[in-house]
Protein backbone atom coordinates (compact mmCIF):
# COMPACT_ATOMS: atom_id res chain seq x y z
CA UNK A 340 0.00 0.00 0.00
CA UNK A 341 1.24 3.41 -0.94
CA UNK A 342 1.05 6.91 0.40
CA UNK A 343 0.73 9.49 -2.35
CA UNK A 344 1.86 13.05 -1.63
CA UNK A 345 1.11 16.00 -3.86
CA UNK A 346 2.86 19.20 -2.87
CA UNK A 347 2.05 22.51 -4.57
CA UNK A 348 1.36 20.72 -7.84
CA UNK A 349 0.65 23.18 -10.64
CA UNK A 350 -0.28 22.72 -14.29
CA UNK A 351 -0.38 25.51 -16.83
CA UNK A 352 -1.29 25.18 -20.49
CA UNK A 353 0.03 28.45 -21.88
CA UNK A 354 -2.04 31.06 -20.06
CA UNK A 355 -4.58 28.54 -18.76
CA UNK A 356 -4.03 27.61 -15.14
CA UNK A 357 -5.55 24.12 -15.23
CA UNK A 358 -4.45 23.14 -11.71
CA UNK A 359 -3.46 25.64 -9.06
CA UNK A 360 -1.29 24.50 -6.16
CA UNK A 361 -2.78 21.10 -5.37
CA UNK A 362 -1.82 19.74 -1.94
CA UNK A 363 -2.84 16.36 -0.56
CA UNK A 364 -1.28 13.49 1.34
CA UNK A 365 -3.20 10.22 1.27
CA UNK A 366 -3.10 7.50 3.87
CA UNK A 367 -2.21 3.93 2.87
CA UNK A 368 -5.06 2.31 0.98
CA UNK A 369 -7.19 5.43 1.05
CA UNK A 370 -10.01 5.99 -1.45
CA UNK A 371 -9.77 9.64 -2.48
CA UNK A 372 -12.44 11.14 -4.72
CA UNK A 373 -11.80 14.24 -6.83
CA UNK A 374 -15.08 15.97 -7.59
CA UNK A 375 -16.01 19.20 -9.32
CA UNK A 376 -17.67 20.59 -12.43
CA UNK A 377 -16.37 19.88 -15.91
CA UNK A 378 -13.09 21.68 -16.63
CA UNK A 379 -12.05 22.14 -12.99
CA UNK A 380 -8.79 20.19 -13.42
CA UNK A 381 -9.64 16.65 -12.27
CA UNK A 382 -8.33 14.79 -15.30
CA UNK A 383 -5.23 16.97 -15.47
CA UNK A 384 -4.43 16.12 -11.84
CA UNK A 385 -4.84 12.41 -12.51
CA UNK A 386 -2.71 12.55 -15.64
CA UNK A 387 0.06 14.29 -13.70
CA UNK A 388 0.01 11.53 -11.07
CA UNK A 389 0.08 8.91 -13.83
CA UNK A 390 2.94 10.64 -15.62
CA UNK A 391 0.92 11.20 -18.79
CA UNK A 392 1.29 14.94 -18.28
CA UNK A 393 4.27 16.91 -17.01
CA UNK A 394 3.90 19.18 -14.00
CA UNK A 395 4.56 22.91 -14.33
CA UNK A 396 5.55 23.02 -10.68
CA UNK A 397 5.48 21.04 -7.47
CA UNK A 398 6.28 17.54 -6.38
CA UNK A 399 4.50 14.18 -6.52
CA UNK A 400 5.71 11.37 -4.29
CA UNK A 401 4.56 7.77 -4.30
CA UNK A 402 5.72 5.71 -1.32
CA UNK A 403 8.21 8.44 -0.51
CA UNK A 404 9.78 8.49 -3.97
CA UNK A 405 9.55 11.63 -6.09
CA UNK A 406 8.07 10.45 -9.37
CA UNK A 407 8.20 13.76 -11.23
CA UNK A 408 10.26 13.08 -14.33
CA UNK A 409 9.57 9.34 -14.28
CA UNK A 410 7.76 7.81 -17.24
CA UNK A 411 4.32 6.26 -16.49
CA UNK A 412 5.61 2.68 -16.50
CA UNK A 413 8.14 3.41 -13.75
CA UNK A 414 5.50 4.92 -11.46
CA UNK A 415 3.65 1.68 -10.80
CA UNK A 416 0.19 3.22 -11.17
CA UNK A 417 -2.71 1.86 -13.22
CA UNK A 418 -5.28 4.14 -14.78
CA UNK A 419 -8.87 3.33 -15.72
CA UNK A 420 -10.27 5.73 -18.28
CA UNK A 421 -13.80 6.95 -18.90
CA UNK A 422 -13.90 5.49 -22.41
CA UNK A 423 -12.32 2.16 -21.24
CA UNK A 424 -9.77 2.34 -24.09
CA UNK A 425 -10.02 -1.38 -24.87
CA UNK A 426 -8.40 -2.79 -27.99
CA UNK A 427 -11.30 -3.80 -30.27
CA UNK A 428 -9.39 -6.53 -32.09
CA UNK A 429 -8.27 -8.33 -28.91
CA UNK A 430 -10.45 -10.54 -26.77
CA UNK A 431 -10.92 -9.95 -23.06
CA UNK A 432 -7.95 -12.10 -22.11
CA UNK A 433 -5.79 -10.21 -24.61
CA UNK A 434 -6.94 -6.86 -23.30
CA UNK A 435 -6.44 -7.77 -19.66
CA UNK A 436 -3.05 -9.33 -20.20
CA UNK A 437 -1.72 -6.71 -22.62
CA UNK A 438 0.28 -4.67 -20.10
CA UNK A 439 1.77 -7.78 -18.49
CA UNK A 440 2.83 -9.26 -21.81
CA UNK A 441 4.40 -5.93 -22.72
CA UNK A 442 6.45 -6.23 -19.54
CA UNK A 443 7.42 -9.74 -20.57
CA UNK A 444 6.07 -11.45 -17.46
CA UNK A 445 6.29 -15.25 -17.58
CA UNK A 446 3.31 -16.86 -19.30
CA UNK A 447 2.05 -18.75 -16.25
CA UNK A 448 2.11 -15.60 -14.16
CA UNK A 449 0.16 -13.68 -16.80
CA UNK A 450 -2.37 -16.49 -16.98
CA UNK A 451 -2.73 -16.68 -13.19
CA UNK A 452 -3.16 -12.95 -12.67
CA UNK A 453 -5.74 -12.60 -15.44
CA UNK A 454 -7.76 -15.58 -14.16
CA UNK A 455 -7.64 -14.24 -10.60
CA UNK A 456 -8.77 -10.77 -11.64
CA UNK A 457 -11.48 -12.23 -13.90
CA UNK A 458 -12.73 -14.29 -11.00
CA UNK A 459 -12.84 -11.29 -8.66
CA UNK A 460 -14.80 -9.36 -11.29
CA UNK A 461 -17.04 -12.27 -12.28
CA UNK A 462 -16.03 -12.19 -15.95
CA UNK A 463 -14.24 -15.55 -16.31
CA UNK A 464 -16.76 -16.74 -18.91
CA UNK A 465 -16.09 -13.64 -21.05
CA UNK A 466 -12.35 -14.10 -21.56
CA UNK A 467 -12.74 -15.19 -25.18
CA UNK A 468 -15.07 -12.40 -26.22
CA UNK A 469 -14.23 -9.23 -28.12
CA UNK A 470 -15.19 -5.84 -26.60
CA UNK A 471 -18.03 -5.38 -29.11
CA UNK A 472 -19.62 -8.57 -27.76
CA UNK A 473 -19.85 -7.09 -24.24
CA UNK A 474 -22.34 -4.83 -22.46
CA UNK A 475 -21.22 -1.47 -21.07
CA UNK A 476 -20.95 -2.88 -17.56
CA UNK A 477 -18.89 -5.84 -18.76
CA UNK A 478 -16.52 -3.58 -20.68
CA UNK A 479 -16.12 -1.53 -17.53
CA UNK A 480 -15.17 -4.67 -15.61
CA UNK A 481 -12.59 -5.55 -18.25
CA UNK A 482 -11.08 -2.07 -17.96
CA UNK A 483 -10.90 -2.53 -14.19
CA UNK A 484 -9.45 -6.00 -14.68
CA UNK A 485 -6.69 -4.65 -16.85
CA UNK A 486 -5.74 -2.30 -13.99
CA UNK A 487 -5.99 -5.00 -11.31
CA UNK A 488 -3.68 -7.48 -13.06
CA UNK A 489 -0.93 -4.90 -12.93
CA UNK A 490 -1.00 -5.13 -9.11
CA UNK A 491 -0.04 -1.46 -8.96
CA UNK A 492 0.70 0.73 -5.97
CA UNK A 493 -1.99 3.20 -7.00
CA UNK A 494 -5.24 3.06 -8.97
CA UNK A 495 -6.31 6.14 -10.90
CA UNK A 496 -9.92 5.99 -12.09
CA UNK A 497 -11.20 8.86 -14.20
CA UNK A 498 -15.02 8.90 -14.38
CA UNK A 499 -15.06 5.13 -14.95
CA UNK A 500 -18.83 4.88 -14.59
CA UNK A 501 -20.03 7.82 -16.64
CA UNK A 502 -20.84 5.71 -19.71
CA UNK A 503 -23.16 3.24 -18.04
CA UNK A 504 -26.81 3.62 -17.12
CA UNK A 505 -27.98 4.89 -13.74
CA UNK A 506 -29.01 1.61 -12.12
CA UNK A 507 -25.89 -0.28 -13.09
CA UNK A 508 -23.80 2.70 -12.04
CA UNK A 509 -25.08 2.39 -8.47
CA UNK A 510 -24.21 -1.33 -8.45
CA UNK A 511 -20.77 -0.73 -9.94
CA UNK A 512 -19.99 1.93 -7.33
CA UNK A 513 -20.54 -0.61 -4.60
CA UNK A 514 -18.47 -3.18 -6.50
CA UNK A 515 -15.56 -0.80 -6.98
CA UNK A 516 -15.57 0.06 -3.28
CA UNK A 517 -15.64 -3.62 -2.28
CA UNK A 518 -12.86 -4.37 -4.73
CA UNK A 519 -10.72 -1.51 -3.49
CA UNK A 520 -11.21 -2.58 0.14
CA UNK A 521 -10.26 -6.12 -0.75
CA UNK A 522 -7.14 -5.16 -2.70
CA UNK A 523 -6.20 -2.29 -0.37
CA UNK A 524 -4.69 -0.27 -3.20
CA UNK A 525 -4.57 3.51 -2.67
CA UNK A 526 -7.06 4.94 -5.16
CA UNK A 527 -7.84 8.29 -6.77
CA UNK A 528 -11.30 8.32 -8.26
CA UNK A 529 -12.71 11.16 -10.38
CA UNK A 530 -16.36 12.03 -10.77
CA UNK A 531 -18.42 15.15 -11.48
CA UNK A 532 -21.29 13.63 -9.49
CA UNK A 533 -21.38 14.73 -5.86
CA UNK A 534 -23.68 11.84 -4.87
CA UNK A 535 -21.10 9.39 -6.19
CA UNK A 536 -18.38 11.27 -4.32
CA UNK A 537 -20.30 11.18 -1.04
CA UNK A 538 -21.11 7.51 -1.36
CA UNK A 539 -17.60 6.34 -2.26
CA UNK A 540 -14.89 8.55 -0.81
CA UNK A 541 -12.93 8.07 2.40
CA UNK A 542 -12.05 11.66 1.66
CA UNK A 543 -13.26 14.00 -1.03
CA UNK A 544 -11.33 16.77 -2.76
CA UNK A 545 -13.75 19.40 -4.10
CA UNK A 546 -12.27 21.38 -7.00
CA UNK A 547 -13.46 24.42 -8.90
CA UNK A 548 -11.62 26.32 -11.63
CA UNK A 549 -8.35 24.51 -11.02
CA UNK A 550 -8.42 25.18 -7.32
CA UNK A 551 -8.94 22.83 -4.39
CA UNK A 552 -11.87 24.25 -2.45
CA UNK A 553 -11.91 21.79 0.41
CA UNK A 554 -10.61 18.37 1.40
CA UNK A 555 -12.59 16.35 3.89
CA UNK A 556 -14.66 13.30 4.72
CA UNK A 557 -18.15 13.18 3.21
CA UNK A 558 -19.57 14.11 6.61
CA UNK A 559 -17.24 17.08 7.05
CA UNK A 560 -18.09 18.46 3.62
CA UNK A 561 -21.81 17.99 4.14
CA UNK A 562 -21.91 19.41 7.66
CA UNK A 563 -19.29 22.11 7.49
CA UNK A 564 -18.55 23.30 3.97
CA UNK A 565 -15.74 25.86 3.93
CA UNK A 566 -17.33 28.20 1.44
CA UNK A 567 -20.36 28.89 -0.72
CA UNK A 568 -19.03 26.81 -3.61
CA UNK A 569 -18.68 23.63 -1.55
CA UNK A 570 -21.95 24.32 0.28
CA UNK A 571 -23.81 24.61 -3.00
CA UNK A 572 -22.05 21.75 -4.76
CA UNK A 573 -22.35 19.06 -2.08
CA UNK A 574 -25.87 17.89 -1.27
CA UNK A 575 -28.99 17.52 -3.36
CA UNK A 576 -31.22 19.45 -3.61
CA UNK A 577 -28.69 22.23 -3.03
CA UNK A 578 -28.42 24.21 0.17
CA UNK A 579 -30.67 27.29 0.27
CA UNK A 580 -28.82 30.60 0.36
CA UNK A 581 -30.65 33.63 1.69
CA UNK A 582 -29.15 37.09 1.90
CA UNK A 583 -29.95 38.44 5.35
CA UNK A 584 -29.32 41.51 7.49
CA UNK A 585 -27.70 41.17 10.86
CA UNK A 586 -29.71 42.83 13.66
CA UNK A 587 -28.47 44.09 17.01
CA UNK A 588 -30.45 41.36 18.79
CA UNK A 589 -28.36 38.42 17.59
CA UNK A 590 -30.78 37.55 14.83
CA UNK A 591 -30.67 37.72 11.08
CA UNK A 592 -33.53 39.00 9.03
CA UNK A 593 -34.64 38.72 5.41
CA UNK A 594 -37.86 40.67 5.20
CA UNK A 595 -40.38 41.31 7.95
CA UNK A 596 -41.60 37.71 8.33
CA UNK A 597 -38.19 36.14 8.20
CA UNK A 598 -36.32 36.42 11.45
CA UNK A 599 -33.96 33.77 12.67
CA UNK A 600 -32.23 33.70 16.04
CA UNK A 601 -28.58 32.67 15.80
CA UNK A 602 -27.03 30.19 18.23
CA UNK A 603 -24.91 32.12 20.75
CA UNK A 604 -21.49 31.25 19.34
CA UNK A 605 -22.50 32.04 15.78
CA UNK A 606 -23.96 35.39 16.88
CA UNK A 607 -20.65 36.06 18.61
CA UNK A 608 -18.66 35.20 15.48
CA UNK A 609 -20.80 37.54 13.37
CA UNK A 610 -20.35 40.30 15.94
CA UNK A 611 -16.59 39.90 16.13
CA UNK A 612 -16.33 40.04 12.33
CA UNK A 613 -18.59 43.10 12.36
CA UNK A 614 -20.73 41.70 9.57
CA UNK A 615 -23.84 43.71 8.73
CA UNK A 616 -24.97 41.28 6.10
CA UNK A 617 -24.59 37.51 5.78
CA UNK A 618 -25.67 34.70 3.52
CA UNK A 619 -27.74 32.26 5.53
CA UNK A 620 -27.37 28.68 4.35
CA UNK A 621 -29.80 25.92 5.26
CA UNK A 622 -30.23 22.52 3.64
CA UNK A 623 -33.69 21.69 2.25
CA UNK A 624 -33.88 18.52 4.36
CA UNK A 625 -33.29 20.52 7.56
CA UNK A 626 -36.23 22.90 7.13
CA UNK A 627 -39.17 21.89 9.35
CA UNK A 628 -42.87 22.31 8.70
CA UNK A 629 -44.41 23.59 11.91
CA UNK A 630 -47.92 24.26 13.17
CA UNK A 631 -49.00 27.34 15.13
CA UNK A 632 -47.07 27.78 18.35
CA UNK A 633 -44.62 24.97 17.59
CA UNK A 634 -41.65 27.19 16.86
CA UNK A 635 -40.22 30.46 18.16
CA UNK A 636 -40.13 32.52 14.97
CA UNK A 637 -41.97 30.53 12.30
CA UNK A 638 -41.45 31.69 8.74
CA UNK A 639 -44.75 31.92 6.86
CA UNK A 640 -44.69 30.85 3.23
CA UNK A 641 -46.76 29.87 0.23
CA UNK A 642 -46.08 26.68 -1.71
CA UNK A 643 -45.22 27.38 -5.36
CA UNK A 644 -44.28 23.96 -6.64
CA UNK A 645 -44.73 20.43 -5.27
CA UNK A 646 -42.33 17.71 -6.42
CA UNK A 647 -43.14 14.30 -4.94
CA UNK A 648 -40.01 12.09 -4.79
CA UNK A 649 -41.78 8.94 -3.69
CA UNK A 650 -40.32 8.68 -0.21
CA UNK A 651 -40.16 12.43 0.41
CA UNK A 652 -41.53 15.62 -1.13
CA UNK A 653 -39.64 18.66 -2.38
CA UNK A 654 -41.49 21.93 -1.96
CA UNK A 655 -40.63 25.26 -3.51
CA UNK A 656 -41.88 27.85 -1.05
CA UNK A 657 -42.07 31.66 -1.32
CA UNK A 658 -41.20 33.20 2.02
CA UNK A 659 -41.46 36.89 1.27
CA UNK A 660 -41.62 39.13 -1.76
CA UNK A 661 -38.53 37.82 -3.49
CA UNK A 662 -37.21 35.03 -1.30
CA UNK A 663 -37.81 31.41 -2.23
CA UNK A 664 -36.60 28.32 -0.45
CA UNK A 665 -36.59 24.62 -1.22
CA UNK A 666 -37.78 22.33 1.56
CA UNK A 667 -37.51 18.56 1.47
CA UNK A 668 -40.05 17.10 3.86
CA UNK A 669 -40.71 13.59 5.10
CA UNK A 670 -44.15 13.35 3.59
CA UNK A 671 -45.19 11.42 0.55
CA UNK A 672 -48.14 13.18 -1.04
CA UNK A 673 -50.87 15.69 -0.27
CA UNK A 674 -49.25 19.13 -0.50
CA UNK A 675 -50.80 21.56 -2.97
CA UNK A 676 -49.48 24.63 -4.80
CA UNK A 677 -50.95 27.76 -3.25
CA UNK A 678 -51.05 26.20 0.20
CA UNK A 679 -49.92 28.35 3.13
CA UNK A 680 -47.56 26.86 5.66
CA UNK A 681 -44.93 27.73 8.25
CA UNK A 682 -41.28 26.76 8.22
CA UNK A 683 -38.71 26.74 10.93
CA UNK A 684 -34.93 26.39 10.84
CA UNK A 685 -33.39 24.35 13.68
CA UNK A 686 -30.55 26.42 15.20
CA UNK A 687 -27.91 23.75 14.57
CA UNK A 688 -28.83 23.66 10.85
CA UNK A 689 -27.90 27.31 10.34
CA UNK A 690 -24.74 28.02 8.34
CA UNK A 691 -23.55 31.55 7.67
CA UNK A 692 -21.30 32.83 4.92
CA UNK A 693 -19.52 36.14 4.54
CA UNK A 694 -20.83 37.74 1.32
CA UNK A 695 -17.51 39.57 0.84
CA UNK A 696 -15.35 36.48 0.83
CA UNK A 697 -17.82 33.58 0.27
CA UNK A 698 -16.16 31.87 3.26
CA UNK A 699 -18.16 30.22 6.01
CA UNK A 700 -18.41 32.13 9.28
CA UNK A 701 -17.26 29.55 11.81
CA UNK A 702 -18.73 29.56 15.29
Ligand SMILES: Nc1ncnc2c1ncn2[C@@H]1O[C@H](COP(=O)(O)OP(=O)(O)O)[C@@H](O)[C@H]1O
Pocket residue numbers: 352355356357375376377378379380381382383384
Ligand atom coordinates in the same frame (compact mmCIF):
# COMPACT_ATOMS: atom_id res chain seq x y z
N1 LIG B 1 -3.97 19.60 -23.47
C1 LIG B 1 -4.56 20.75 -23.07
N2 LIG B 1 -4.25 21.94 -23.61
C2 LIG B 1 -4.82 23.08 -23.19
N3 LIG B 1 -5.73 23.14 -22.19
C3 LIG B 1 -6.08 22.00 -21.60
C4 LIG B 1 -5.53 20.74 -21.99
N4 LIG B 1 -6.09 19.76 -21.23
C5 LIG B 1 -6.93 20.40 -20.39
N5 LIG B 1 -6.94 21.73 -20.60
C6 LIG B 1 -7.71 22.73 -19.86
O1 LIG B 1 -7.43 22.57 -18.49
C7 LIG B 1 -8.61 22.73 -17.71
C8 LIG B 1 -8.86 21.50 -16.87
O2 LIG B 1 -9.22 20.42 -17.71
P1 LIG B 1 -9.50 18.95 -17.17
O3 LIG B 1 -8.44 18.57 -16.23
O4 LIG B 1 -9.71 18.08 -18.35
O5 LIG B 1 -10.88 19.15 -16.39
P2 LIG B 1 -11.90 18.06 -15.81
O6 LIG B 1 -11.31 16.71 -15.95
O7 LIG B 1 -12.11 18.49 -14.39
O8 LIG B 1 -13.18 18.24 -16.62
C9 LIG B 1 -9.72 23.06 -18.70
O9 LIG B 1 -9.84 24.46 -18.75
C10 LIG B 1 -9.20 22.51 -19.99
O10 LIG B 1 -9.75 23.19 -21.08
Ligand SMILES: [Mg+2]
Pocket residue numbers: 381382383
Ligand atom coordinates in the same frame (compact mmCIF):
# COMPACT_ATOMS: atom_id res chain seq x y z
MG1 LIG C 1 -12.09 15.02 -16.94
